[in-house]
Amino acid sequence: MPAKVVEILSAEEIRRTMTRLASQVVERSRDLSQLVILGIYTRGAFLADLLARQIEVLEGVTVPVGALDITFYRDDLDQIGVRTPARTEIPFDLTGKTVLLVDDVIYKGRTVRAALNAVNDYGRPAAIWLAVLVDRGHRELPIHPDFTGKQLPTAKEEQVKVYLQDFDGRDAVELIGN
Numbered sequence: 001m002p003a004k005v006v007e008i009l010s011a012e013e014i015r016r017t018m019t020r021l022a023s024q025v026v027e028r029s030r031d032l033s034q035l036v037i038l039g040i041y042t043r044g045a046f047l048a049d050l051l052a053r054q055i056e057v058l059e060g061v062t063v064p065v066g067a068l069d070i071t072f073y074r075d076d077l078d079q080i081g082v083r084t085p086a087r088t089e090i091p092f093d094l095t096g097k098t099v100l101l102v103d104d105v106i107y108k109g110r111t112v113r114a115a116l117n118a119v120n121d122y123g124r125p126a127a128i129w130l131a132v133l134v135d136r137g138h139r140e141l142p143i144h145p146d147f148t149g150k151q152l153p154t155a156k157e158e159q160v161k162v163y164l165q166d167f168d169g170r171d172a173v174e175l176i177g178n
């Protein structure tokens, strides 16, 4: 039997959710000039761009955006046999800044744990925040997003798939069942 696919967020809902997240980030930032955004590769990097664009629309401020490839910081690196070079791009200093990490899905929390280690190698931010489009639960580490687009209770066997226009050719969030 083919896997059951349920749409969780439509393109319009993703757009609205990103607008809300941008407003929440602006609300919490005392000084936007101290904010930098790092998207976690792959789709977090595209969402980071969307968030920065939305903050610019709301506040007229251009927030620096970089991308973080956490591959070499994974706790299962010895098992996955990586050959691709790191795609991290952080063309600005993180020291003293508020770093907003952005990812599409948080699940066990291991990717974010790796991202925290990676950031540590690039500077010493004043604070690190986390924004995710979907929190699907089942955390294995004490990590919690500061900004959540959609809280989605899931079963472990299910999968959450995020599609983004600039990478996948369409915008959607789907829950894939068995």
Ligand SMILES: O=P(O)(O)OC[C@H]1O[C@H](OP(=O)(O)OP(=O)(O)O)[C@H](O)[C@@H]1O
Residues within 6 Å of the ligand: 040, 041, 042, 043, 044, 103, 104, 105, 106, 107, 108, 109, 110, 111, 112
């Ligand atoms: O909280 P965790 O259990 O670590 O899972 C969440 C991560 O899993 C997915 O990335 P994936 O490893 O599939 O790579 P991709 O972003 O390149 O698709 C997703 O984009 C998150 O980064």
Ligand SMILES: O=c1cc[nH]c(=O)[nH]1
Residues within 6 Å of the ligand: 105, 106, 107, 136, 158, 159, 160, 161, 162
């Ligand atoms: O369901 C999941 C789990 C981890 N990462 C995803 O993108 N989806």
